[in-house]
Amino acid sequence: MTGTPVALVPVLQLSDVSHVYQSQRRRTTVLKQIDLDFERGTFYTVLGPSGSGKTTLLSLASGLDSPTKGTIHFDGQELSKLGLGRYRNKHAATVFQQYNLLTYMTALQNVTTAMEITGARPATGRRKAHALEILAKVGLDPDTAHRNVLRLSGGQQQRVAIARALACDVDILFADEPTGNLDEDTADGIIGIFQQLAHEQNKCVIVVTHSQTLAARSDRTLTLRKGRVTVGGS
């Protein structure tokens, strides 16, 4: 007997989401009644002209900010009920445009510290070796891994930020312009890692970009314009 097919819950669901920035002198409506479902095993890119609200969408979806109106659910649970801190700690990792590295630490310590905070596997004794493997995966050798991050180039710092997010082993990886500072070959390798995360590890990867090359290699593109979003294939 065949059972009734079970409808899969999207890993992330935005329902009727609007966002307004209000200052003393003006009110800017950035997102208007956005409905979006994000699935596991899928690599998304978010495109759109400068100022169209890409970073805002990322901030809301990654739990850094709450929408003015509408709801966001992770695995069927509303973020405000789950707790934004818990969501960011256990389920979502973000590669920020400005990297946000801990500048008094080495590249390796940045990665192991993130693993400790989020309780990511493997357990304590194996963390350093695992962090070095991830740093190697993004093209940083052990010598570079042991250097203070302020003694690394912009592109190397960007790779540390990517490694740190990868090490957290979360359900959703967000990244804001993650290949902006990288040469073509390194960027190509990073895009390959995003594809692998989505397709081999069943993660949901959501990347804001202006790069058409990156967008062409994603599974779905979301284009923001005038507060609305259009969903397309790659």
Ligand SMILES: Nc1ncnc2c1ncn2[C@@H]1O[C@H](COP(=O)(O)OP(=O)(O)OP(=O)(O)O)[C@@H](O)[C@H]1O
């Ligand atoms: N904290 C804030 N307060 C007021 N306005 C803001 C704030 N953050 C962003 N904005 C405005 O919201 C709009 C969307 O900004 P956002 O950074 O989301 O766009 P973006 O598409 O990511 O732009 P870019 O491609 O240039 O990074 C812009 O007009 C911006 O000036």
